Amino acid sequence: MRDVLISPLDLAEMLLGTPPVVLDVRWQLGDFDGRAAYREGHIPGAVYVDLDTELAAPPSGPVGGRHPLPAPADLQEAARRWGINDGVPVVVYDDSGNLAAARAWWLLRWAGVADVRLLDGGLAAWRGEGLRTTTGDGGTPRAGRVTLTPDRLPVATIDDVASGPAHLLDARATERYRGDVEPVDPRAGHIPGAVSAPTADNIDATGRFRTADDLRRRFAGLGVDAEAGDVVVYCGSGINAAHQIAALAIAGIDATLFPGSFSQWSSDPDRPVAAGDQP
Numbered sequence: 001m002r003d004v005l006i007s008p009l010d011l012a013e014m015l016l017g018t019p020p021v022v023l024d025v026r027w028q029l030g031d032f033d034g035r036a037a038y039r040e041g042h043i044p045g046a047v048y049v050d051l052d053t054e055l056a057a058p059p060s061g062p063v064g065g066r067h068p069l070p071a072p073a074d075l076q077e078a079a080r081r082w083g084i085n086d087g088v089p090v091v092v093y094d095d096s097g098n099l100a101a102a103r104a105w106w107l108l109r110w111a112g113v114a115d116v117r118l119l120d121g122g123l124a125a126w127r128g129e130g131l132r133t134t135t136g137d138g139g140t141p142r143a144g145r146v147t148l149t150p151d152r153l154p155v156a157t158i159d160d161v162a163s164g165p166a167h168l169l170d171a172r173a174t175e176r177y178r179g180d181v182e183p184v185d186p187r188a189g190h191i192p193g194a195v196s197a198p199t200a201d202n203i204d205a206t207g208r209f210r211t212a213d214d215l216r217r218r219f220a221g222l223g224v225d226a227e228a229g230d231v232v233v234y235c236g237s238g239i240n241a242a243h244q245i246a247a248l249a250i251a252g253i254d255a256t257l258f259p260g261s262f263s264q265w266s267s268d269p270d271r272p273v274a275a276g277d278q279p
Helices: 008-016 034-040 072-081 101-110 122-128 158-162 174-178 212-221 240-250 261-265
Strands: 021-024 090-093 116-119 167-170 231-234
Touching: 008 122, 090 101, 090 122, 101 116, 101 240, 116 122, 158 231, 158 261, 212 240, 231 240, 231 261
Parallel strands: 021 090, 090 116, 167 231
Antiparallel strands: none
């Protein structure tokens, strides 16, 4: 768990010495201005990151879904703009249980940044410890010189998923999995063979990740453990699925992200879609 998470008090201690780069990744599905929330209060020194424009390429429907992975050169440019240097730790957070910040966690690790951690509990946990926040736009960090090396984490293509991985987890809310509602994607339902595993069940009422033992029991109940192998995770557009991969990592389970997720799958009329409670 120490490889994935950092506590607010541990981060506060790090900030007193040689500080990590801290990224504020506030984003929610729908109309949400994360930068406005950042201005209202953020961890001192944190740099705001725009998920839609900096952690994703433009939407591309059946080619890559709503949030395709950014081009490596674009991601490196953004990472340098945030002040990241080689060998410097990075901490990411949001105010929604890390459901958005996990995208930055996964993406930077995919790009070869070894020490990236999620602030467990996010901004609420930071404030809950009585730690200070600041307002405004924040300063412009000194440009970093990090060199990214992509493909350090596995990625599944839409054809990989169509071939039927041993374990396919759908990290969206249960009602979207069943096909009861679909607020953004072309069709409702889920990829045939996928098991419903809502990512919100990875965290407790305070927004902190559940313990490693709790998460192991959760995933074991879904048929996945450290010996499972070939675990692929998707969500709507590859955002919350990264949170699921973080939870699996805490439980000691390796997993692969399907970045296009259901937004890519459902945009292709030739791909079948299932509905209801069963895979």
